[in-house]
Amino acid sequence: MNILLFLCLLLRKHISNVKIANIIPYGNMAKEFSTRAENYSQWYNDLVIKADLAENSAVRGCMVIKPYGFAIWEKMRDVLDGMFKDTGHSNAYFPLFIPKSFFNKEAAHVEGFAKECAVVTHYRLKNSEDGKDIVVDENARLEEELIVRPTSETIIWDTYRNWIQSYRDLPILVNQWANVVRWEMRTRLFLRTAEFLWQEGHTAHATKEEAIAETKQMLDVYADFAENWMALPVMKGTKSPNERFAGAVETYCIESLMQDGKALQAGTSHFLGQNFAKAFDVKFLNQQNQQEYVWATSWGVSTRLMGALIMAHSDDNGLVLPPKLAPTQVAIVPIFKSKEQLEKISEKAVAIKKELQAKGIKVKYDDRDTYKPGWKFSEYEFKGVPVRLAIGPRDLENGTIEVARRDTLEKEIYQQSDIANKVEHLLDKIQNNLYQRAFSFREDKTFKADTWEEFRDIVENKGGFVYAHWDGTPETEQKIKDETKATIRLIPLDDKREEGKCIYTGKPSERRVVFARAY
RNA sequence: CGGGAAGUAGCGCAGCCCGGUAGCGCGCUUCGUUCGGGACGAAGAGGUCGCGGGUUCAAGUCCCGCCUUCCCGACCA
Numbered sequence: 001m002n003i004l005l006f007l008c009l010l011l012r013k014h015i016s017n018v019k020i021a022n023i024i025p026y027g028n029m030a031k032e033f034s035t036r037a038e039n040y041s042q043w044y045n046d047l048v049i050k051a052d053l054a055e056n057s058a059v060r061g062c063m064v065i066k067p068y069g070f071a072i073w074e075k076m077r078d079v080l081d082g083m084f085k086d087t088g089h090s091n092a093y094f095p096l097f098i099p100k101s102f103f104n105k106e107a108a109h110v111e112g113f114a115k116e117c118a119v120v121t122h123y124r125l126k127n128s129e130d131g132k133d134i135v136v137d138e139n140a141r142l143e144e145e146l147i148v149r150p151t152s153e154t155i156i157w158d159t160y161r162n163w164i165q166s167y168r169d170l171p172i173l174v175n176q177w178a179n180v181v182r183w184e185m186r187t188r189l190f191l192r193t194a195e196f197l198w199q200e201g202h203t204a205h206a207t208k209e210e211a212i213a214e215t216k217q218m219l220d221v222y223a224d225f226a227e228n229w230m231a232l233p234v235m236k237g238t239k240s241p242n243e244r245f246a247g248a249v250e251t252y253c254i255e256s257l258m259q260d261g262k263a264l265q266a267g268t269s270h271f272l273g274q275n276f277a278k279a280f281d282v283k284f285l286n287q288q289n290q291q292e293y294v295w296a297t298s299w300g301v302s303t304r305l306m307g308a309l310i311m312a313h314s315d316d317n318g319l320v321l322p323p324k325l326a327p328t329q330v331a332i333v334p335i336f337k338s339k340e341q342l343e344k345i346s347e348k349a350v351a352i353k354k355e356l357q358a359k360g361i362k363v364k365y366d367d368r369d370t371y372k373p374g375w376k377f378s379e380y381e382f383k384g385v386p387v388r389l390a391i392g393p394r395d396l397e398n399g400t401i402e403v404a405r406r407d408t409l410e411k412e413i414y415q416q417s418d419i420a421n422k423v424e425h426l427l428d429k430i431q432n433n434l435y436q437r438a439f440s441f442r443e444d445k446t447f448k449a450d451t452w453e454e455f456r457d458i459v460e461n462k463g464g465f466v467y468a469h470w471d472g473t474p475e476t477e478q479k480i481k482d483e484t485k486a487t488i489r490l491i492p493l494d495d496k497r498e499e500g501k502c503i504y505t506g507k508p509s510e511r512r513v514v515f516a517r518a519y
Numbered sequence: 520c521g522g523g524a525a526g527u528a529g530c531g532c533a534g535c536c537c538g539g540u541a542g543c544g545c546g547c548u549u550c551g552u553u554c555g556g557g558a559c560g561a562a563g564a565g566g567u568c569g570c571g572g573g574u575u576c577a578a579g580u581c582c583c584g585c586c587u588u589c590c591c592g593a594c595c596a
Contacts, residue, residue, distance in 0.1 A: 045589080060587070116595070185520060185594065192596070245596095265596060304596060335555050374556040381556090392555050402555075519596085 033382075035316045040260040041188075047310060048189045051319040051383050054306075061187040061194030065303070068383065071327035073197065073303060077177065079229055079325075080199065080301065083221050089173040089201060094155050096179075097146035102154035105279040109153065112246020116183040118148040148181040153247060153272070153298060156202045157280040164204060164284050164294060171214070172204040190307035191264075191519055198302035204294045206284065208273070211295035212250075215271040218299040219252045222267035230305070231322040231434035232256050232312050233442055234266055235465070235514065237490025242474050245298075249273035255489045255514070257442045258311040261463020263489045263516035266308050269299035307519070313407075313434050318382025320406055322434050323427040329362045330423060331380045335373050335392030342367065348416070349391050352401070355420035361427065381406065386430050387423060407433050448512070455503050455515070459486045465516050469509035471502035480504050486515045 033050065034042040048054055053069030056062075065073065081091070097120060103110045124140030127133070149155065156174075163169060177199045187193050201218060205211040219236060226232045234254035244251045248270035256266045277283070277293040286292050313320040323329050332349050336342040349365055356363045364385075366376055373390065380388050390402040401419060404411045407430045414422055445464025449455035458466050470476060470488065480503075481487050491513045500509045 041590085056588070058587080112595095182595075184596095186592095196596085198596090268596075300596090302596065333555095337554055369554095372554055372556090372558065374554085374558080376557090377555095378557045390555070394555075 033316060033318065036259060043316070044307075044311060045189070047314055047319060047382075053310070053319075054189045056189070059194075061184055063189050063193050063195075065197075068327065069306065072309070072321070072325055073306060075325050075327065076225075076229070076305060077199070080221075080225055081175075081177070083225060084175050084199075084201065087173075087217060087221060089175045089203075091176060092174045093176055093178070094152050094159065096149055098149050098152070098155045100145045100147055102158060103147060105154065106247050106275055108275075109247035109279075113150045113182075117150055118181045118183055120146040120148065149178070150180055150182045151298075151300075152176065152178070152180075152200055153202065153276055154280070157276040157282060157296070160202075160204055160294070161280055161282045164282055166285050167206045167287055170204055170206045170284060170294065171210065173201075173214075174203065175199055175201040188307075190303055190310070193303075196303045198300050200298060200300040203297045204277075204282070205297070206286065206292075206295070208295050211273075211297050212271050215250070215252055215269045215297045215299070218297070219254065219267070219269040222269065222299075222301060223254050225301075226254055226256065226266050226305075226308075227435065229322070229324050230309050230312070231324075231431055231438060232266065232308060233435065233439045235490060235492065237492045237514065239268075239490065240474070240477055240488040240513070242477050243488060245270045247272060247275055248298075249275065252493075253490055255465075255516075255518075256308055256312065257438075257445055257464060257516075258308070258519070259441070260311070261445055261517070263465065263518040264304075264308050264311070265489070265518065266305060267299070267301040270297060272296035272298060312438050314384065317409070319384030320434070321384035321386060323386040323431045326384065326386050327362065328364045328380075328383075328385050329427055330356055330364070330387045330389060331376070331385045332363065332365045332389045332391065333373050333376045333380075334365075334367055335390060337393075341393060342369070344396060345391055345393070348396060349389075352389070352391075352416070352419055356423060359420050359424050361420075361424065377404075387426055389423075405430055407437075449503060450500070452503050455486075456484060459484045459515070459517065463517065465489065465514050467512040468503045468515055469498075469500035469511075470513050471505050471507035471509055476502060476504050480515070485517050487518055489514045489516045489518060 033046050036043045048069075051068070052066050053072070054063045054065045057064045100119070103113070103117075121142055122136050122138075122140050123142060124137040125134050126137040128135045160172060163172060177197070179195055179197050181195050184192050184194050203211070203214050205214060223234050223236055226234045234256045236252070236254055239245075239251040239253055245268060250271040252269045252271070254266045255263050258264050274293040274295060276296050282294045283291045284294055309321070309325065310319065313322065332353060334342060334345045334349055336345055346365075346367055349367070353363045353365045368376075371379075377388065377390075384406060386406050388404040388406070390404070395401050395416075399416050400413050401416050402411060403414050403423070403426065405426060442465070445462070447458045447462065447464060447466050449458055449466050449468045455466060455468055458464070466486070477488055491511070496512075497510055498512060500512065501507065502509050
């Protein structure tokens, strides 16, 4: 390492002000992280822990989201919340507990969620006979059990019944930020936990057309967020009946591709038709003075987006965050020996920090003397901070500053003049580069298959999305899933008709659908 | 919920087969030298060995039950 360091210094002397390509890779990382190639899922697990995003809790399947991880989620939440408000929605809050009987009312819905519901049966504890323990008081059994919400359609539609009488009460455009519980057998931090955070929008409309327009609008909001904030390219489409939300007439979704070639559903938007209105008897009087059932939508994204964000961009050195969602966008590290030196450098560094802050950039000036510069470099690297600035005595003399970008691991020496503008542009560049990189990756991993052999080969050996013909039956989809683990991720929204034959049964098909193995 | 593996200091692990004084590395504390890619030396602190029973003079070690995590299935966002 010392030799490398020496070489680096030599290089810098000879080509100061010129870009130094390819930062020294650190051997240390290998000790702490699995690599993606070695073991992708271990890499993901390590990353979540080492980047200080979340950890497992004392409760099975439930995670603790740590401050750094929560800061990212908070940013996502704030941006999405703004987008919801801009499209006319308001936030509200409904109860965590739902009377069990509510679940009986919509047949498909109950069937979809029954197997993973947590149930509250008692409301009191007491001391055990021997006084050593706390036990459930059997005398305090609830008359009707309460379900911990796995989603809130039922309690919300029961409530909407009282809110809606006339077409003048419509539309209702409500969103809630909440936690939900689905009793999962096998969990992974962010990707699948028993409790997770999400938002669920629930809207009520006078007409079918308006409800469908709302469903599509919110899908577009999600796609916009994924692409422009998360730098995550997504495909839009509808789900096959097998994959449809329990109780929906049509489920729209955005699907993204992770670096291991598996698809991840990043958001869903459901057209619920009049299913819940009928189940909960929610009617309104239209302008012709006739009773009609209300039309409904619901839409949601969850902390699972954190998983998508991590798996889409990060590398073997740790987390890589798109600048627009990074809690810290720029870290400034001073290089110093003495206190006097630190004071001089700090003067310059703080000035630069202020310049950056004036542009709305989130900056952290790390003048701790308890950690060495190299240690800080590593830390910011595996925490995914997009840009790191280093400033030392040499830079003070030369009016320069070292700029390192996380996405490409390149370092350059910049002149200090106009540094704020340069960094601002660099952040934009990184944001775009991450999107482009993810987009090219997806392009390279998107295939067409016309025969069963071809299909199997792609799914098993290449991964990624496969456009293929399907005869439209749930039975065929199930068989394909049983044999290859690939499912229909979506039926593309663009209405590209193409005559063909189902890859599995050979029956006629009018269009290709997108298959993949999925999270 | 089925099959496998693991749980010993904050983290990573050895010790268990063959019962008898709880160990190593990293991290942590103090001091000194260092500081442009995870510094070095010296001296320290830190443990109900996952939890609960049992066997035994004696259990981290043997036996039984449970909990948690990871991997593979079924289920699922």
